[in-house]
Amino acid sequence: MESLVSTEWLAGELGAPDLRVIDATIFLPGAGRNARAEYEAEHIPGAVFLDLDEVVDSANPAPHMLPPEHKFASRMQTLGLGDGNRFVIYDNTPLHSAARAWWMLRIFGAHYVAILDGGLAKWKAEGRPLESGVHHGRHAHFSAYLDAGQVVTKDELLGLIGTDGQSIVDARGAGRFAGEEAEPRPGVVPGHIPGARNLPQSELFNADNSWKRGGALRAAFDAAGVDLAKPMITTCGSGVTAAVLLFGAHLLGKNDVRLYDGSWSEWGADPATPKAVGHE
Template sequence: MAQDDPVVSAQWLQQHLGQLDIKVLDASWYMPQESRDPWQEYQVAHIPGALFFDIDGIVNRATDLPHMLPSEEAFAAAVSALGINNHDKVVVYDGKGFFSAPRVWWMFRVLGHDKVWVLDGGFPQWQASGFNIASSCPDDAVLKSKAANSAVETAYNGKLANAATFQTEFRPQLFWTLEKVKQNVAAKAHQVVDARAKGRFDGVMPEPREGVRSGHIPGTKCVPFPEMFDGAQTLLPADELSKKFEQEGILLDHPIVVTCGSGVTACILALVWKSCMLFLDISFETLTLPSSL
């Protein structure tokens, strides 16, 4: 496993599973219309030793907007409750293969933790590889996952949580606010890339959330996230990924901002862009993600 490579294979994880400094997180999350319960599915089947990371729970509790980045204090409290410290290597996966796990990968990175990877192909690839699956959920795993959510709530209620074992360091260059995006519409200093389906991008398909307008940010280009994978929901080779951006007129050596509906699938493009940057030997710090749209 290379430090800079954003993914690990199921084979790599199987070989290293159980090491004390390897922490595995199930970050499964599904769109509302899918009617799937990730917490329930985790309790039925997950990678042995994995803990559940609740994308709907470890969020900014001071806003009604979905999936807004939590404060440093709240994130540190939640990750500490999961038993993770800054020396640990974190591997994140999800139940669709490559969908919501990159969101948690980005959260760790924007808050200062580089030792984080996404399982290429996720839980489906783990299953297809024939590796062991845990079919029961230990009480300790349930308590830790619930404690993580409670720690976020405690932090936003202005109360002190238990002493954090995980320390954060916010990286503003990986995070854009709505105001920055509005300024960029006029300045056009950054390329903006949308991960949603073309129909949603063009405004001919409705948004999945009631009351949200269709269409896209002016000047944005569309690279739908499903185009990043092969039939097994594993990442395409870096040269093929690069071509996907180039075909849309996106300059790989120029800074980009990625966006989507609520800040989940945009992180897939963030991870893909990092892979492309490694392939082309370009600094990844040219990429940011607007998580406050």
């Protein structure tokens, strides 16, 4: 299975015994939308709702930090997501949060994980079937083994500031990156990590919400001044849209990319971390 699948492909595969469809929609605080309620109102037939606000390390004050292995396994099993399944993830949010769920499943050991190109918006625009309510999958066994080498910590990133061996790329909008807009979470100052480049994650998508590919996708990284020859670290507000950049790089065949899980919610809340403003 490819990492990015079409709506046509998914329509043909729906109902396959090993296929699991996941709605991983999430919104920024204050967006005025409820991802779970929207899922219950309409979703792709058979899809389960993966709550990215809940599948987290609840002992960490930063939002969306990766949960312990046992918690991730438990949540997957309750949703009926098990070893050997093929997973197709979609969302219905400007944050394109399916990429975060794709990244999480992969680093916890899942082998067959794909994102639905265009998400629910494209599925609906094509008049494809929907259902409402809550889909309950049969309890499954999920073996979670975290590949911690794919995750960047604050301490590691602090040691890389001022060096030239990594590309640090921030997925937030230009206003937040430059420190011109307030952060959506309390206690987090505006700005960005020194030396980071800004590539708003929305730049990786076409008008119909499908992913850019090939030259158009590469051009988005080039326009942001990202050196694709260097290993990359992606960051954002809370580790969600950082996964969009990571997946975009993956579509270009670049896999030496890691994600700073704490992202600006952690970095910007720490008075001791260096911070920059403006556009570099």
